[in-house]
Amino acid sequence: MKTSFKIYTVLCAAVACTISLTSCGSDSGSNATDDTTISSSNSNKASNNESRQKITYDTLALSIDKEAKLLNVSNDGAEEEYCVAEGDDFKWKTIKKKTYSGKIKYEFTGDTLILYEWLQESKVYQQHGAMLVGGKGGNIYGTWTIIPCTYDSEEEETYCDEDEEEGLIQSSFTISEDKFARKIAGIYLNKSLNYPTSNFRRLFNHYLSKGPGGDLPTANELFHESVYDDENSTFDGITIKELSASGETFISGGKTIIVNVLNFEDNFQNWKASVTISVDGKTCQNDYENYYDMTESLCDAKYSENYSLGTKTDKDGNEFKYVSQFRKNNHKEFLECLEPLTDPIIESIGKDKSY
Known part of the structure; x- marks a missing residue:
C-alpha cells in the first residue's frame, strides 16, 4: 500500500498548515492557494512546461515539553494581506489573523522525526504521522523536511508515495527552543495546451x-x-x-x-x-x-x-x-x-x- 499524492498533500497541509496554524486556521479552505501564489508568464500559443515556484515563511511561538514529547505552537500575532470589501469600495489591507494554538506529539525512529497532529474535535492524536528528515535523531532542534511518507502508529508500518505528479508542495521546519519556523516551497508545472x-x-x-x-x-x-x-x-x-x-x-x-x-x-x-x-x-x-x-x-x-x-x-x-x-x-x-x-x-x- 502506498500513500496517494492527495493524501501526501493533505499531510503536508496538516503539518505545514494545521500544525503551523497561520494559514489554515482562518478558513483558508475557501481559497486553496493562499500560500501558493505562482508567478505568471506571457506564453504565446503556450505549451509551456516550465515550473513556477512560491516560497512562504511563517514563524510560530513554540514551547516544548521534552518529557511528554510535545510541541505546543501558536500563531499569535500572525498577519495576512487581503483585498477587503468596504461598502462599495475595496482596499488592500493587512489583517491580524485569528489566534490559534495547537499541539503536536513527536517521536523518533532512527534519524527520522515523526509528527502527530492533535485532532481537537476527536480529542485524539492523528494515527498517521508525517515523517521528516534532515535533523539529528533524538534531537528535536534543527531543520526538518517532510518526505512523502507517513507512519501508521497503530499498524506500525510506513507508507510512501511513489507517484510522479506535476506539482509538489515541500514543507520544512526549523525548530528552536521558542520558535517553530515553517518554509513551504510550492513547485508546479504549467499544464500544456493540447x-x-x-x-x-x-x-x-x-x-x-x-x-x-x-x-x-x-x-x-x-x-x-x-x-x-x-x-x-x-x-x-x-x-x-x-x-x-x-x-x-x-x-x-x-x-x-x-x-x-x-x-x-x-x-x-x-x-x-x-x-x-x-x-x-x-x-x-x-x-x-x-x-x-x-x-x-x-x-x-x-x-x-x-x-x-x-x-x-x-x-x-x-x-x-x-x-x-x-x-x-x-x-x-x-x-x-x-x-x-x-x-x-x-x-x-x-x-x-x-x-
Whole structure:
C-alpha cells in the first residue's frame, strides 16, 4: 500500500498548515492557494512546461515539553494581506489573523522525526504521522523536511508515495527552543495546451455539425480534456486542412474557419487563455482569466464585477468580506460576435444532411 499524492498533500497541509496554524486556521479552505501564489508568464500559443515556484515563511511561538514529547505552537500575532470589501469600495489591507494554538506529539525512529497532529474535535492524536528528515535523531532542534511518507502508529508500518505528479508542495521546519519556523516551497508545472483533445474543440465542432441545441464554447473549455476521444477525431461536415496543438483550420459549410489559441497559461490555480475564431476573415476573440491569488494591483472597485467574495474572521472575532476569486470572461460579447458567423454554416450543413 502506498500513500496517494492527495493524501501526501493533505499531510503536508496538516503539518505545514494545521500544525503551523497561520494559514489554515482562518478558513483558508475557501481559497486553496493562499500560500501558493505562482508567478505568471506571457506564453504565446503556450505549451509551456516550465515550473513556477512560491516560497512562504511563517514563524510560530513554540514551547516544548521534552518529557511528554510535545510541541505546543501558536500563531499569535500572525498577519495576512487581503483585498477587503468596504461598502462599495475595496482596499488592500493587512489583517491580524485569528489566534490559534495547537499541539503536536513527536517521536523518533532512527534519524527520522515523526509528527502527530492533535485532532481537537476527536480529542485524539492523528494515527498517521508525517515523517521528516534532515535533523539529528533524538534531537528535536534543527531543520526538518517532510518526505512523502507517513507512519501508521497503530499498524506500525510506513507508507510512501511513489507517484510522479506535476506539482509538489515541500514543507520544512526549523525548530528552536521558542520558535517553530515553517518554509513551504510550492513547485508546479504549467499544464500544456493540447487543442486537438480539448473540450473546446469538441463543443465547437459538435455545435457546427449537430446544429442548434449544442453549446458554443468559451476559452475556459481549453483547460478541460474531452472524454469523447472518438468525437475528437471525426466531425460531420468538416474537412480539416491543418491541426496543431494551438489550433486548426478547417472547412465547414463551404466556409474556411480558423481557430487560434493566442495565449494559454495554467499555473495550478491561476489560469488564463485567449482564443480567436475566424470565419472567412471575420474574427471573434474570447479572453478568459481566473485568479485565486489576489494581488494589490487587482484590488480596485473597477474590477468588482469580476470578484467572488468570501468571509473571514480577524484576531478580534470581527468578520470581514474579502475577494476570494477574480474571474473575467468576455463570453457574452464573444458569442454575440460568433453566432451570426456560424448560423449560416449550421444551416448549410443541415441542408446537406439526409436525416
